[in-house]
Amino acid sequence: MSESTLHAITGMIGEVLGDEMVDEPITMETSFADDLEIESIELVQLAELVEARWGEKVDFNAWIAGQSIDDVISLTVGDLVTFVDSCL
């Protein structure tokens, strides 16, 4: 995994959650739903930030399209970091 990708995504999560950002450090194991309690509309916002940062080479939408709802609900920060790294 890339530390810089994790760092960048942690920053994006902070931007999305704003004042409701969790105090605990964000790790590869952090779950979007259970740990961050992120709302689905906020995950769409995160997708926008990913696209703004890395452009078309990181196709978040296609990545989501390939996953079931259960997969999405159990997504971790590490899943996203690994996916982004695989595209770069």
Added chain:
Amino acid sequence: MAEITPHDVTLHVQTTGSGSPAVLFLHGLVMDNLSSWYFTAGTRVARDGATAVLMDLRGHGRSERPATGYGVEVLLADIVGVLDHLGHAQVVVAGNSFGGQLAAALAIAHPERVQGVVLVDAHLGAEGWGDAMASTLSLTGEARDTMIATHFQDWLGRHSTRKRTRLADTARALVEGTTLVADLQASPGLEDDAIAQWTMPVLALYGQDSDLRDEPDRLRRLVPHADVRVFEGATHSLMWERTAEVVDAIAGFVAGFRCEG
């Protein structure tokens, strides 16, 4: 974030994919927003080659929440404004729950702009629908919170405290702070005669145990060419109970428009 201001309100719109056809997705009331389509059929049809247009209705998601303008007529004007802004002369329109009623209303008011209609356990506005909707939404206190929990569940992190608090706050702001309830109550239902005029392809998916269980037969009677499917053991939450089947059905329907160029 794409923000579009078709007339008096700024709306949050996401477009993904760039192919044909363009598919407009409309979500349900109060607790819903464009993300429910994003994480289901929206990204899927885009991956398959279509253009998905997802919008938050006024007062929902990341769209502005003005105090007024929640009747079907104004919401339709918002929708048409978005399509005009994006340059989509024609779309396949898909709606879940109340979003399905808006999809149907769009197909009635602007049939020239609608290539096909997808209804997912859609209210079609039979007589008295406005009163029924209003009585559900007009609850207060604990009764309202129970209603929120049972009728307007969101799928992601649905057990979290933060989320429940947010949902309750959003519902309160929309139900108590806007004219939504009164506007819906005053909106006319969809006339049988108008629905019977449809000539475009129609896919309708309903839960057998939904409180809208009369709608499939109504559609079959009014629109004989419609592909009406009833899912055994499913309720009004069909989209979440049978997500994979619903997404596959919609993707298959949308694929049928690709060859028409």
